[in-house]
Every structure is written in structure tokens, then in C-alpha cells.
Amino acid sequence: xxxxxxxxLSTTAILLSLLAAPAALAEQSTVTTPKQxxxxxxxxxAAMRHLTDKVxxxxxxxxxxxxxxxxxxxxxxxxxxxADVGDKVEANSTLATLNDDALILQKSQMQATRAKGEASLxxxxxxxxxxxxNAEEAxxxxxxxxxxxxxxxxxxxxxxxxxxxxxxxxxxxxxxxQAIAVAEADLKVTDSLIADTxxxxxxxxxxxxxxxxxxxxxxxxxxxxxxxxxxxxTIIRDSRLELVVDVSESDxxxxxxxxxxxxxxxxxxxxxxxxxxxxAPIVDSITRLGAVHISIDDGEKARAGMYGSAEIIIRQxxxxxxxxxxxxxxxxxxxxxxxxxGVVKFVNVETGIQDAGxxxxxxxxxxxxxxxxxAGAYVRDGDHITPVRDASQASN
Numbered sequence: 396x397x398x399x400x401x402x403x404l405s406t407t408a409i410l411l412s413l414l415a416a417p418a419a420l421a422e423q424s425t426v427t428t429p430k431q432x433x434x435x436x437x438x439x440x441a442a443m444r445h446l447t448d449k450v451x452x453x454x455x456x457x458x459x460x461x462x463x464x465x466x467x468x469x470x471x472x473x474x475x476x477x478a479d480v481g482d483k484v485e486a487n488s489t490l491a492t493l494n495d496d497a498l499i500l501q502k503s504q505m506q507a508t509r510a511k512g513e514a515s516l517x518x519x520x521x522x523x524x525x526x527x528x529n530a531e532e533a534x535x536x537x538x539x540x541x542x543x544x545x546x547x548x549x550x551x552x553x554x555x556x557x558x559x560x561x562x563x564x565x566x567x568x569x570x571x572x573q574a575i576a577v578a579e580a581d582l583k584v585t586d587s588l589i590a591d592t593x594x595x596x597x598x599x600x601x602x603x604x605x606x607x608x609x610x611x612x613x614x615x616x617x618x619x620x621x622x623x624x625x626x627x628x629t630i631i632r633d634s635r636l637e638l639v640v641d642v643s644e645s646d647x648x649x650x651x652x653x654x655x656x657x658x659x660x661x662x663x664x665x666x667x668x669x670x671x672x673x674x675a676p677i678v679d680s681i682t683r684l685g686a687v688h689i690s691i692d693d694g695e696k697a698r699a700g701m702y703g704s705a706e707i708i709i710r711q712x713x714x715x716x717x718x719x720x721x722x723x724x725x726x727x728x729x730x731x732x733x734x735x736x737g738v739v740k741f742v743n744v745e746t747g748i749q750d751a752g753x754x755x756x757x758x759x760x761x762x763x764x765x766x767x768x769x770a771g772a773y774v775r776d777g778d779h780i781t782p783v784r785d786a787s788q789a790s791n
Contacts (some may be wrong), residue, residue, distance in 0.1 A: 436780040438734050439768040441760045444716040446748040448709040450649060452687065454640030456660070456701040459672070459690060462605050464628040466620035467598040468493060473618050478609050478628065486606045490628050491614050493599040502592040509585040516578040523571035530564035537561035601627060608634040610699065636694040637672060638703050641684040649709050650674050656689050660696075660703040668692045671707065715762050716753040720769050722746060731760065732767035732774060734782055739767065741776045 471493040478490040540557035543549035601614075607630040614620075614627035638658055642650065650671060658667040673688040689705050691697050722744065723730050733740045744759030760766070765782065767774060774780060 433781045437768040438765045438782045441764045446750040448748040450646045450707045452640035452642045453704045458631040459635040460632040462630040463626035465622045468595045482609045489600040491601040495599040505589045512582045519575045526567040526571045533561040533564040607632045638689045644678045647685040656705045656707045715756045734765045739778045
């Protein structure tokens with residue numbers, strides 16, 4: 396069947412359109428080819444934070460000062476006890492009483508001895524008066540005998556007897572005076588013994604020289620008190636407690652007396668305040684640790700022997716900070732990957748305080764600068780990235 400002119404034109408148009416389709420498709424594919432995708436990297440922002448430089452250490456609660464109470468009189472039994480473990484006591488209060496019966500008996504005997512000595516002394520004084528009178532009489536007789544002997548009215552032998560009698564009476568006076576001196580010395584010895592007994596009687600009350608808390612009591616009623624044995628009582632002076640912690644040699648040089656600390660005791664959620672009281676001047680040559688004594692402000696909430704940890708506050712500052720993960724630390728120093736307009740740039744930074752997962756940036760960055768959140772991310776200086784803000788900072 397012969398083709399009409401209209402059908403011929405339609406067929407031709409279809410053929411031409413089929414031939415042009417591949418070229419059009421090729422051109423379209425060339426135009427819509429997407430550009431290369433850039434890596435998405437999480438970034439964080441340097442911001443101002445309140446940072447605390449602190450040293451953390453652990454140790455044991457101890458008394459600042461233990462006072463040991465010993466009996467000052469040996470060999471006496473304990474009659475009564477007036478204090479027990481845990482009691483609060485005042486200075487000069489009586490903790491226990493010793494049996495003083497034997498001392499009272501000794502004092503009575505000494506007082507009787509003294510009375511006897513006083514009577515003997517009175518008798519010696521009378522003898523001395525008599526001896527002096529005899530000596531004076533003998534001296535007068537001697538003088539008369541010498542005068543009469545010189546005139547020839549008395550024999551030489553009588554004169555010699557008068558001289559001998561006078562000398563003997565003088566000797567008796569000296570002897571009586573010496574006997575009185577001995578008797579007075581005996582009285583003084585007796586007086587000192589009585590005073591010693593009075594002192595022992597006063598010390599039968601076992602007293603504490605300081606105020607504080609009774610930490611231990613070894614005294615038992617009926618036991619014989621002995622000053623060379625274990626102390627009868629141990630007193631925590633003024634009830635003051637401290638936490639003694641071991642600090643490494645690299646940190647102990649940062650600690651000075653007067654620095655504040657927060658103390659957490661085992662089994663308690665409450666943190667107690669404290670102050671550094673003493674820093675040991677030496678470090679153990681084996682453990683490389685040194686002792687730091689931190690006095691506890693509220694000792695009522697602690698007990699000697701408890702385990703605890705302390706955060707010693709070295710200094711506090713407000714400064715620019717980054718997460719620790721954003722800073723790369725090496726032997727040559729620290730660095731971060733700063734991001735500007737989607738381009739990574741390595742910058743050297745100087746770090747300071749590390750606190751709660753953040754590190755202070757002293758030099759190299761300022762507040763508001765954006766850096767790669769993870770310093771270990773595989774990006775190089777000059778790389779182009781697609782910054783993705785850290786989810787935690789975005790929420791903040």
C-alpha cells in the first residue's frame with residue numbers, strides 16, 4: 396500500500412527523535428553529575444569555663460594529737476572509773492580514782508613519827524639548857540681555881556680538875572646542840588615524806604590535762620595501776636581529727652599549708668571541708684610518696700580509722716577551655732585542629748589546668764574558636780571538611 400505524504404512526514408519525525416535521544420541524555424548526565432562529597436567532622440567550640448586545679452589523694456582519718464593518760468602513783472588498785480570510750484571530757488577532769496587506803500595509813504604513821512620527833516627535840520632543848528648552865532658554872536669554878544692556884548691557896552691538881560670539868564661541860568653543850576640539829580633534820584625528812592604522801596594522795600585521782608574525746612580505755616576496776624604499762628586512757632586532744640593522705644612526689648610540691656580541701660569519707664555521701672595543716676618535709680625513697688595532713692573542720696562527722704579521699708584545691712581560674720579529646724599532646728607540646736570556613740588548620744597551644752574532662756588553653760586559641768572535637772581524627776592541615784557541631788554543645 397502506498398504511503399501518503401502525511402504518514403511519510405510522521406515516520407521521518409519519529410526516526411529523527413530517536414536519533415537525537417542518546418545525545419540529549421549524554422548532555423543531561425554531564426550537567427547533573429554531583430560534586431565530590433566532603434568528610435563530615437564533628438567540631439567543638441573553645442569557651443570560657445571555671446576550672447579548678449586540684450590534687451586527689453587517699454588516706455586514713457587519724458587524731459591530730461593523742462594524749463596518753465598514765466597513773467602517777469604505782470602499785471595502787473583502781474577504785475572507780477568516771478569516763479568511758481567516746482565521752483567528751485574537760486581539762487583537769489577526773490577519769491578514774493585509785494585506792495588511797497595504804498597512803499592514808501602511811502601518812503598517819505609519818506605524822507606519829509613526827510610527833511615523836513618533836514617530843515625528842517623538846518627534850519634535847521631541855522638537855523641543852525642544862526648543859527649550858529653546867530658549863531657556865533664549871534667555867535666560873537675554873538676561873539676561881541686558876542686565881543687561887545696563882546696565890547698558892549689551891550693545889551695544882553685541883554686547878555687541873557677545874558679546867559677539865561669546864562672543858563667537859565663545854566663539850567656536853569656542843570653535843571647537845573648537835574643532837575638538836577640531828578633531831579631537826581629528822582623532822583624535815585619526816586615532813587618531806589608527809590608532803591610526798593600528800594602529793595600521792597592528790598594524784599590518786601587520775602586526771603586529763605587536756606579537753607577532748609576518750610579514744611580508748613584500758614583501765615579496769617581492781618587492776619593495779621602501773622605507769623610503765625599501757626596507758627589507762629587515750630584522749631583525742633580537743634576532739635580534732637585529720638585525714639592523712641599519701642601524695643606523689645610530682646604533686647606534693649604544689650601543696651602548701653592553708654590550702655582548702657574537700658573530703659569524702661567511706662560510706663558517706665556528704666563531703667566535708669578541711670584545711671591542709673602539715674606537709675611532710677620528706678618523701679619515702681621507695682614508694683615516692685609524701686604525707687599530707689588535712690585537718691577536718693567538722694570532726695564530729697568523722698571517726699579515727701576511717702578511709703577517705705581528699706581533693707586538695709591548688710588554684711581556681713576562669714579561662715578558655717577545650718575538651719581533653721580536642722587537644723593532642725606530644726613530646727614537643729600540645730596542638731589542636733582549628734576550623735575556619737570549613738578548612739582545617741593546625742595550631743600549637745599552651746595548656747594549663749585540667750578539670751572534669753576539660754583543659755585550659757593559655758595560648759593559641761581564644762573563646763569562640765572552633766576546633767575538631769577529636770584530635771585523633773584523620774584530617775590534615777588544609778583539608779576541607781563539612782563541620783558538624785558537637786551534639787552536647789548544640790544542646791547547651
